[in-house]
Amino acid sequence: MLETGIKGEAKEVVSESNSAQAMKSGELKVYATPSMIALMEQAAYKSVAAELEDGKGTVGTLMNVSHISATPLGMEVTAKSELVEIDRKRLVFKVEAFDERxxxxxxxxERFVIDNEKFQEKANNK
Structure with missing residues (x-):
């Protein structure tokens, strides 16, 4: 059952493959903003997955974040999420990311609860 307060976490090590240079979001070998966003989304969607009915999932629809500090290669990043609002099928999460410093x-x-099969079918029929 979905209720506010559900927390999630996801981790990864900064590498060449998730750097700004590799993600084409910059020229430097530091943790890319798109990588941070993806890790935040992972923390959020995994945190509620087990609470959904069979065949249901969530899709991300809005991300409003600030990337406030650079992280070098080799350092671990942890993303944390907390479900702070439920409005019918709309879920709102507070998200944060931390490195070792x-x-x-x-x-x-924001994520929306969807029927996986119907959603996929609709996308495939575009």
């Missing part, structure tokens, strides 16, 4: 990102993320 402190907070590197923060913001909010």
């Amino acid at each position: 402190g907070r590197i990102g923060e913001g909010t993320h």
Whole structure:
């Protein structure tokens, strides 16, 4: 059952493949903003997955975050999410990301509960 307060977490190590240079979001070999956002989304969607009915899932629809500190290659990043609002099928999460030295990102993320099969079928019929 979905209720506010559900928390999630996801981790990864900064590498060449998730750097700004590799993600084409910059020229430097530091943790890319798109990688941070993806890790935040992972923390959020996994946190509620087990609470949904069979065949249901969530899709991200809005991300409003600040990337406030650079992280070098080799350092671990942890994204954390907390479900703070439920409005019918709309879920709002507080999201944060940390490296080994402190907070590197923060913001909010919205997801919608969907029927996986119907959603996929609709996308395939475009």
